[in-house]
Amino acid sequence: MPFSPGPAAPAVRIWRWLPEALILAGGLLDFATPTHLTFTPFFAAAPMTAAAVRSFRGTMLIGIASTLAIAALVAFWDRLPGEQEVLNVATVATVSALALVTNRLVTNRTRQAVSARAVAEAVQHAVVPEPPRRAGELTIAARYRAADEEALIGGDLYAVVESRHGVRLMIGDVRGKGLGSAETVAVILGTFHEVAEDAPDLPALEQRLEAALFRERGQRPTLDGLEGFVTGVLAEFPAAEPGLLRVLNRGHPPPLLLTAAGEVRVLSPAVHAPPFGLGELAAEPSRADPVEVPPDGTLLLYTDGLSETRNAAGLFYDPVAALRGKSFPGPGELLEWLLADSVRYAAGGAADDMALLAARRDPDGYHPR
Secondary structure: OEOOOOOOHHHHHHHHOHHHHHHHHHHHHHHHOOOOOOOHHHHHHHHHHHHHHOOHHHHHHHHHHHHHHHHHHHHHHOOOOHHHHHHHHHHHHHHHHHHHHHHHHHHHHHHHHHHHHHHHHHHHHHHOOOOOOEEOOEEEEEEEEOOOOOOOOOOEEEEEEEEOOEEEEEEEEEOOOHHHHHHHHHHHHHHHHHHOOOOOOHHHHHHHHHHHHHHHHHHOOOOOOOOOOEEEEEEEEEOOOOOEEEEEEEOOOOOEEEOOOOOEEEOOOOOOOOOEOOHHHOOOOOOOEEEEOOOOOEEEEEOHHHHOOEOOOOOEOOHHHHHOOOOOOOHHHHHHHHHHHHHHHOOOOOOOOEEEEEEEEOHHHOOOO
16 A cells, blocks of 8 residues: 655665675775775775675675685785784674674564564554445545655545445545544544445535544543544545536545546535534535536545645645646556655655545446446
8 A cells, every 4th residue: 555666776786785895995995005004994894884784694704704805915914013913803803793793683673673564554454444446437546655654554544435325435634643543544434434335415424424523532532632633525426426526525635636638627615614523613514516527537535645745945746737738547547656756746755644546437337336
C-alpha cells in the first residue's frame, strides 16, 4: 500500500565500494607524498565504512585488508620510529575490531526496524483494508503513502462498499496523531462498512457515522475532541441512476472529476459542512450534490497530504493544474503518476500522510453484483 520511490540502488552500489577506495587512496597517497607523511586515517576509515554497508564477513575482510596494507607500507618505508609504526598498525587493527562490533549492532537494529515496519504494515492493512478493484460499473484503485516511512499507521482512511443502493465510497483524514487517531480510523471504517450496505442515502449514512463518533468519544478516553473529528467525503454511484454521482463533503478537500479528454472538474460542495464529530456546529443539514459522470469519467478522492505538499519555495501542489490535459489508461496509473509527481514537486519530501482513491466509470465492463 504505501508508495516509496525506489531508485536508490546505484548510490548504494557506489557506497559499497567506498572501503576499497579508501584503502587504495591511502596507498596511492602514501607513495605520492613525502616519506614523513602517513595516511593512517584512510586505512582506519575503511573498516568503519564497511561496517555500515557490508555484511559481518565483508567488514572483517576489509579490516584484515586495511591492517595488512598499513603494515606492509610501514615495513616497506621503515621511516618512522618503531613505536610509532606499531601504534599506526595497532590503531587500524583496533578500529577494525570496533567496526565488527558496530556492524553487529547495525545489523541487529536493522532487523528490529524491519520487523517493526512489517508489523506496522500489517496493522495498516488490517485497519485500512485494500478496496476491491471492481465494484459495479467502476474500476477502483487506492494508494496510501506515509509521510514517515518508519511509521506506516496514520490517520488517513478510505473504503468502498458495493451495496444494494449502489457503490459507496469514503475518504477521510483524522485530525490528530497517535493511538486516538488509529482508534478513530477504526471507528469510522467499521461503522462505514456496517452501515453503507443498508443506509437509504448518503445523509442517513453521514448521520450514522456522526452518531458512532459521538458514542465512542464518550466511551473511549483516547477519543477526545481533537482526535475525534474527521474531515471526509462520502460518494455514491446509485444503482438505479447509471451515470449519476452523489457527493457529500464534510470539511474535506473537494473531489475531482476527470474526463478521458483531460478535463478536470472540482466538485465543490453547495453547502459547506463541518467535519465528522463536529456536527453540532452545522448551520444547516448536509446534502448530497448530484453530478453527471460521463463514460470513462474518473472520480478522484484525496486527503490534504496531496494538496498541501509544498515545493522548495513553499508553494502548495495543485492537483487540478497538474492533471489538466492528461489522460491515463486506468485509475491505478493515475494514482501512481500523482504520487510520483508530488514526490518530484516536493523534492522527495512529504509533510503529511497521503491517501488517494480513484474510481473510473466503465459501463462496458459492468458486471452485476
